Structures are given as C-alpha cells and as structure tokens.
Amino acid sequence: MDFFVTNTSQFFSYYPKYEYLDGVLSSTNRKRINLFIDTKSCGQSLFQEWAIKYILENSKSSPTLDTSLFSSVLEFISFHKQYAKKRQADIYFYFFMEQGKSTYHLDLLKTYKSHRGSSDMFGLDLASRELYFQILDKNYIVLDKVINKLPRCSFIKLNYLEADYIPYYLMKHVLSREVVDQSANIVYSTDKDMLQCLDASNIFQFFKHYKSVKMLNYKDIYSHWLKTDLEVNDPALWFPLALSIIGDSGDEFDGVKGIGPVSLVNNFSYIMSLCNHSMDLVYKNILEKKPIFDINYKPINKSMKLVFDSQDIIIRNLKLSSYKLLSDCVNSGFPLYMTDRKKQIIDSVNSENKCTGAGILISALNKNGLMGILKESTVGDLF
Numbered sequence: 001m002d003f004f005v006t007n008t009s010q011f012f013s014y015y016p017k018y019e020y021l022d023g024v025l026s027s028t029n030r031k032r033i034n035l036f037i038d039t040k041s042c043g044q045s046l047f048q049e050w051a052i053k054y055i056l057e058n059s060k061s062s063p064t065l066d067t068s069l070f071s072s073v074l075e076f077i078s079f080h081k082q083y084a085k086k087r088q089a090d091i092y093f094y095f096f097m098e099q100g101k102s103t104y105h106l107d108l109l110k111t112y113k114s115h116r117g118s119s120d121m122f123g124l125d126l127a128s129r130e131l132y133f134q135i136l137d138k139n140y141i142v143l144d145k146v147i148n149k150l151p152r153c154s155f156i157k158l159n160y161l162e163a164d165y166i167p168y169y170l171m172k173h174v175l176s177r178e179v180v181d182q183s184a185n186i187v188y189s190t191d192k193d194m195l196q197c198l199d200a201s202n203i204f205q206f207f208k209h210y211k212s213v214k215m216l217n218y219k220d221i222y223s224h225w226l227k228t229d230l231e232v233n234d235p236a237l238w239f240p241l242a243l244s245i246i247g248d249s250g251d252e253f254d255g256v257k258g259i260g261p262v263s264l265v266n267n268f269s270y271i272m273s274l275c276n277h278s279m280d281l282v283y284k285n286i287l288e289k290k291p292i293f294d295i296n297y298k299p300i301n302k303s304m305k306l307v308f309d310s311q312d313i314i315i316r317n318l319k320l321s322s323y324k325l326l327s328d329c330v331n332s333g334f335p336l337y338m339t340d341r342k343k344q345i346i347d348s349v350n351s352e353n354k355c356t357g358a359g360i361l362i363s364a365l366n367k368n369g370l371m372g373i374l375k376e377s378t379v380g381d382l383f
Contacts, residue, residue, distance in 0.1 A: 009079075011051055012072035014042035014188055016206055020215045021083060021186075028202045030184040032090045034175070035080065036167035036197075038189035039097035039140075039155075042076075043069065044209070049122045052132055056124075059135055069139040071378075074146070077153065078381035092183075094349070095147060095155040096166035097140065103160045103337070104326065108319050113252055146365075149355045150382050154348045161341055164189075168197045168323035173331065174349050186215075193243070193251075195221045196323055199236035226261045230268055237279050240324070242268065244317030245307060253320055256310040263303045270304055273297065283324060286315055358383050 009015070014037075025033070045051050046069065059066045077093060084091035105112045121129050140157060147155035156166055167187045171180045185203045187194045194205050198218040205216040207224070214224065221239055222230035232238050246264055247255025264271075274293040275282050282292045292315060299305035307314070319325055333339040355361045358380045365379070 007075075008068050008071040009075045010072070011045050011068045012043050012076050013045050014076070014206075014208055015079060016208070016213075016215070018083060020206065020213075022087070023215060024184045024186060024204055025087060025089065028184045030182065030202060031088070032092070032179075032183040033084065034092050034171075034180070034183045034185045035094065036170065036185070036187045036189075037093065037095045038164070038187070038191060038194070039073075039095050039143075041189045041191055044190070046136065047119075047121075052121060052124070055135060056128055056132055059131065065138055066135050067139065067142070069136060070142050070146075073143055074382065075378055077147075077150070078378045081381055091152065093147070093150075093153040094166070094170060095143070095153075096158075096163045097156075098158045098161060098163040099137070099140070100160040102162035103335075104329065105162055105320055108316060109253055111252055112320065115252065146361070148348060148351060149353070149361065151354050154351070156345055156348050158341055158344070161337075162326075164191055164193055165323040165326045166345070167194065169327045169330065169345065170349065171197065171203070173327060174346060192225050193248075193321060193323075195225060196236050196239045199234070222265075226265065228261060228265055230265050232268065232272070234279075238268075238272070240318055240322040241271070241275070241279065241282065241314070243321050244314045245271070245310075247317065248321065251320070253317055254313070255317065256306050256313060258306050259303060267301070267303050267307070270300060271307055274304075274308065282318070283322075283328075286318065286325070287328075355383075 021033070025031075051068075055066050055068055058068070073095075080091055080093070101113070121132070124132070144155045144157050147153045156163065158166075167185075171185060181200075181202070183202065187197055187203075187205045188208075189205060190207055190209045195216070197203060198205060198216065198221060201218065203218070207214045207216055214220070216224055218235055221235045222228065222232075222242075225239075230242070242264060243255075245256050245259055246261065247253055274297050276294060285292045291311060293308060293311055297308065299308045330338045330342050330345075333342070358376075361382070362376055362379050
C-alpha cells in the first residue's frame with residue numbers, strides 16, 4: 001500500500017495560525033518570542049498509521065536514512081522564522097526531549113509511565129517496530145547536532161531524565177529575568193503538566209490536539225484541565241498540589257482515593273488552609289522532611305479527612321509532578337548525574353558555536369547525505 005506525503009511538514013505539524021501568534025504579541029506588547037518546543041508531544045503525527053508505514057516503506061526502499069522527521073522540524077523552524085521576520089520580532093527556539101525512562105521518577109515510583117509505548121503500532125511485527133524507533137532515534141541525533149548549530153536555536157536531549165520541566169527550568173534558572181520578562185514566552189505542548197509554567201501574563205501554552213487548538217494563559221489553567229474553574233490566586237503555583245491530590249492516569253500515579261475534580265474544587269480553599277496558604281512552605285517542609293499539613297487542623301468533612309490522611313501520597317506525587325522540586329534537585333547536583341544534566345542544559349543554551357551562513361549548513365548536509373527532501377530555500381530561511 002502507498003502512503004502519499006505531499007510535504008514533510010506533515011510529520012511535525014504543530015503549527016499555529018498567524019492569528020494565535022499575533023494575539024500573543026499584541027496582548028504582551030513584546031518584540032521577542034521564546035518558543036519552548038516539546039519535541040515528542042509536537043510530533044503527534046509520527047504515531048499515526050500513515051506516517052509509520054510511510055517512513056518504514058521509504059526506509060526499506062532506500063539505502064539511506066529516512067530524514068522525514070529531520071526535514072519536518074527544520075521546516076517548522078523556517079515557518080516561525082519567516083513569521084518573526086514579517087512581524088519584525090526576534091525569535092528563539094528551545095527544543096527539548098528525553099530518551100529512556102527517567103531515573104529520578106522511577107526511584108520515586110517503579111510503575112511511573114510503565115505502560116507508555118506498549119501499543120502494537122497498528123499490528124506491526126516486533127522487527128518493524130524496532131526499526132521504526134531506530135529511525136526516529138537517528139533523526140533525533142541529527143536534530144541535536146544540527147539545531148544546536150543554528151542561530152538562536154537550542155536542542156536539549158536528556159538521557160534517563162524526563163525533560164518536561166525544561167521550559168520552567170530555563171525561565172527560572174537559565175535565561176535572565178530580564179529576557180523572560182521582556183519576551184512573549186510560549187510552550188508548545190499538549191502535556192497538562194506544562195500548565196504550571198503559566199505563572200505570568202506573558203507566558204502561554206499553545207495546545208494543539210486534533211481539532212482542539214488553544215493558546216492558553218494563566219487564567220485558563222483549571223478550565224482547560226478540570227473543565228471547571230477554580231478560583232485561586234497564583235493558579236500555576238497551586239497546580240502541582242491540585243494535580244497531586246487528583247492523580248494523573250496518563251503518568252500512572254494515583255491520587256487521593258475518593259477525590260475527583262468536583263470535590264477538589266469544592267474543598268480547595270480548605271486544602272490551602274491545611275498548607276497555611278503557602279506553597280513555598282509546602283516545598284520547604286518537603287525539603288526538611290516535615291509534614292506539609294498543619295497537624296492541628298481538624299478536617300471538616302469526609303473529603304478533607306481523605307486529603308489530610310493521604311499526606312504521604314500527596315508528597316510523593318508532588319515530587320513526581322512539580323517542576324520546582326525537580327529543578328531544585330537539578331540545581332543541587334544530587335544525585336550526581338544531575339550535575340551533568342545541568343551542564344548539558346546550560347551549555348546548549350549558551351553555546352556560541354553556530355553556523356555563520358546557510359551555505360555552510362547546506363554543504364555539510366549534502367556531504368552527509370542528509371538533505372533528503374529538504375529544499376535549499378528552507379535551509380536559507382533558518383538564518
């Protein structure tokens with residue numbers, strides 16, 4: 001069976017209409033855009049049947065590596081750079097992804113994301129599935145090398161450490177406060193955990209999942225996630241606690257049994273009282289291995305008693321889901337592999353070892369047989 005592809009952008013199709021980006025620039029009155037791109041989340045098409053079978057067939061009929069993913073990501077960068085040029089804005093790209101299971105998370109919960117990737121991939125045999133992931137891995141390796149050579153682009157690929165916290169970490173610990181404050185910052189991802197990044201009016205999440213397309217800000221956190229609003233100051237700050245109480249079936253950790261969205265919303269003001277209305281205190285108590293709830297609090301109803309009695313579960317879930325806790329762990333350098341991850345992130349963002357022109361990149365790509373179906377004009381738009 002033939003699987004017809006008209007344009008490689010189909011493989012990395014996480015594109016916003018100009019009106020979404022225009023809305024962000026207009027509402028923030030900024031002239032710099034920082035894009036934080038969740039590489040795997042934005043490559044949704046790669047796990048649709050047509051894409052899998054096209055790439056496999058293309059690989060079997062050619063002696064060279066299929067570069068559909070590689071080409072599509074460069075086209076994605078080209079699209080956004082053309083947009084920024086038309087709007088006379090500066091644009092910076094921060095791609096991030098992980099490979100392998102996160103040691104940090106598995107040390108907390110052995111079953112964390114244990115069923116991810118267990119699909120039969122539309123009936124493919126084991127050899128074909130392994131070949132497909134080998135092709136993707138080789139494309140990621142090339143993307144890592146090439147994107148980090150492009151001006152104003154970084155590609156952060158972490159081994160055995162979940163990379164979802166990267167936008168939060170970059171905005172809090174790597175990029176200067178001035179840069180973050182004076183930019184429109186947009187996270188491209190379908191992952192609801194990213195909602196905890198939306199802690200200022202100039203930070204957004206572009207969510208694109210099939211026909212559902214939204215540009216989310218801090219006001220949308222709970223209406224997007226819970227499908228109902230939750231009145232709370234600093235909504236992003238409290239999001240990890242709310243998620244830890246409900247649990248996350250996607251990441252495969254249970255919350256407090258008997259507490260769902262409705263009971264959470266109805267009791268959240270009381271839950272904040274349990275924490276003395278301070279997430280900073282919650283994090284401090286976790287660091288010092290103290291109770292996060294006021295031990296003198298007397299639960300007022302069954303739901304509150306369930307929450308109060310499930311403190312250990314909530315603390316574990318906060319360690320699994322909170323970007324602040326993971327960022328603090330990276331900065332602390334313990335376990336020791338965190339020191340290497342921190343250096344890798346900083347080196348990628350601050351690297352000045354970039355290509356100086358399109359000709360150099362085109363020559364290198366041709367030399368290594370990596371141009372594939374990428375147009376030279378697309379490469380030119382990357383500079």
